[in-house]
Amino acid sequence: MAKMCYDDNDRSKMMKKIKELEFAAVELNLYLDNHPNNQRALNDYNMTTDMLMDMKETYEVKYGPLTNFGYAKSTPSWKWVEEPWPWEIGE
Template sequence: MGKNCYNSNQRNALLRQIQELEFAAVELNLYLDNNPNNINALRDYNCITEDLMAAKKKYEMMFGPLTNFGYAKSKAPWQWVNEPWPWE
């Protein structure tokens, strides 16, 4: 397996992890909107949010920015226009 294939597999796995964590964070957010005193759900939300931030940071360090609106710094040259885009 070549280096590009390894990087592609690693990139895809990390994107999948980010998607799963974002889904869980949104679901817990909606749950907490209706159950704001549920300490266990809040603990889970905070844990997932911490994991999500770490996964995004790891992705951006390895593959470049996930968004282009001030959530991540960019190395020179400007990286946002480079392929592949995060949603591809």
């Protein structure tokens, strides 16, 4: 199986940023559950979600899908198992 050559430092930085944005989105979601009328928190949540979706899309274009089961298309061949799993990046 041929390995693709990637910039592991860039990949690790992108994965770290995705994790940070996911954490922020969850925290803002929980805050909004208790403060549903807080417009600033809602704006922050929407901005964070937009940034997260953009970062994930960029990551997947460069390195392949972050998840399976229909959230991302595959390349012409099935590459999912050829690279480290998303949670293995940066370890």
